[in-house]
Amino acid sequence: MTGLRWGILATGHIAHTFATDLRDAGIELVAVGSRTQESADAFAAEFAIPRAHGSYEDLAADPDVDIVYVATPHPQHVEAATLLLEHGRHVLIEKPLTLNEGEAAQIRDLAAREGLLAMEAMWTRYLPHMIRIREILAEGTLGEIRLVTADHTQKITDDPAHRLNALELGGGALLDLGIYPVSFTWDVLGAPATIQAAARLQSTQTDADVATIFTYASGALATTFSSSRAVGPNTASIVGTEARLDVDRVWYTPTSFRVIAPDGTVLEEYRSDITGRGMQYQAFAAERLVAEGNFAGDILPIEESVAILGTLDEIRRQIGVVYPGER
Structure with a gap:
């Protein structure tokens, strides 16, 4: 493992499932971001996450975050992922990657320009x-x-x-x-x-x-x-x-x-x-890809997610x- 420091953007049901599996797998969760401070604080308390941000912008700007799991509804994926990539964060984006192919291509191209990993969280592929x-x-x-x-x-x-x-x-x-x-x-x-x-x-x-x-x-x-x-x-x-x-x-x-x-x-x-639902395996894969510098992906390449x-x-x-x- 690379020892990447993870953040989670949004605090809904799928974010809870992901955080549970990552915590049980020993992966480091350092920050969470929500649209309200109250929601971020509650999520952080539940999972013993040290920093809770009351906006997505504050999470993206957190210098101690390396990679962020985007857990919003899919129409918001392109905006959230763009914000994070522009702040130099790798992203694991809940499936589908975006709402449509055009948006997905935008994320692919931005990640390539920034030299960062953008990966679809199609967790089944990694089980x-x-x-x-x-x-x-x-x-x-x-x-x-x-x-x-x-x-x-x-x-x-x-x-x-x-x-x-x-x-x-x-x-x-x-x-x-x-x-x-x-x-x-x-x-x-x-x-x-x-x-x-x-x-x-x-x-x-x-x-x-x-x-x-x-x-x-x-x-x-x-x-x-x-x-x-x-x-x-x-x-x-x-x-x-x-x-x-x-x-x-x-x-x-x-x-x-x-x-x-x-x-x-x-x-x-x-x-x-296995332990838990199995969402930790996609996180393991993301950490491996970052360690290898393989930002195109392998089990589910970003090009395939777009296609x-x-x-x-x-x-x-x-x-x-x-x-x-x-x-």
Whole structure:
């Protein structure tokens, strides 16, 4: 580890989860910033963080902070990340990196100019079971990949004021939930050659259910489904000509998987055994990248995060979801 000194920008639910995992992993949390001093003070007291800032600007200017986790709603990511990068701080930005591809490219370019790390906090990519899955794919155990399928489905409130249902807050199932299976297909197969999408929109004009079909130059197919109104299996599968890999629920959290031959023989079984939710692994990766001076990234390069947002933009174009200010 590099011994980087971490700050957290915003104090909502995901910030609490991240701080819990970092504290339990022994990573140094030195500062938190919120829009109010009261919120910052409460968060700092809960996690024994020495400095609490009542504005994002004060956190960005804190000379004892090396890297900051951005935990705001995604429409605010580009402004927060820009502020931090301009103050010389590395950033780990909660997924999705930004609201759209154009904003993501702005962050990529600014980080490159400043010589800093800007990394998307797609924490699933860094979990031990996902590391092993990539090893199995590289070993060729599954043969030629023919199909990838995954869903991320939850039953969440239908309150139109809730963040997930509010268009002005970047609401909808796709950017909060669908990004997981879409990123998974990118991880396995890379960029799709074609994209087809269908959705059901709510009265707020946010997407509640989204289904996609991707095709690839290799002839492989991928399907994803995301929903904020119903709970599905929350599993994932990679089907190859020599074997398939089935990831148990909840596939995007620490879980188990099996590699199964065409005759049903289990070739490998993996079970996760980690502490906490697993958000510390992305922090470990960020510290490693900074130590190496590899600001382009590797497990999830910043270029890939930008391109994935391009895929999400195309899905939104097809289903008719436009956020305020994008027209």
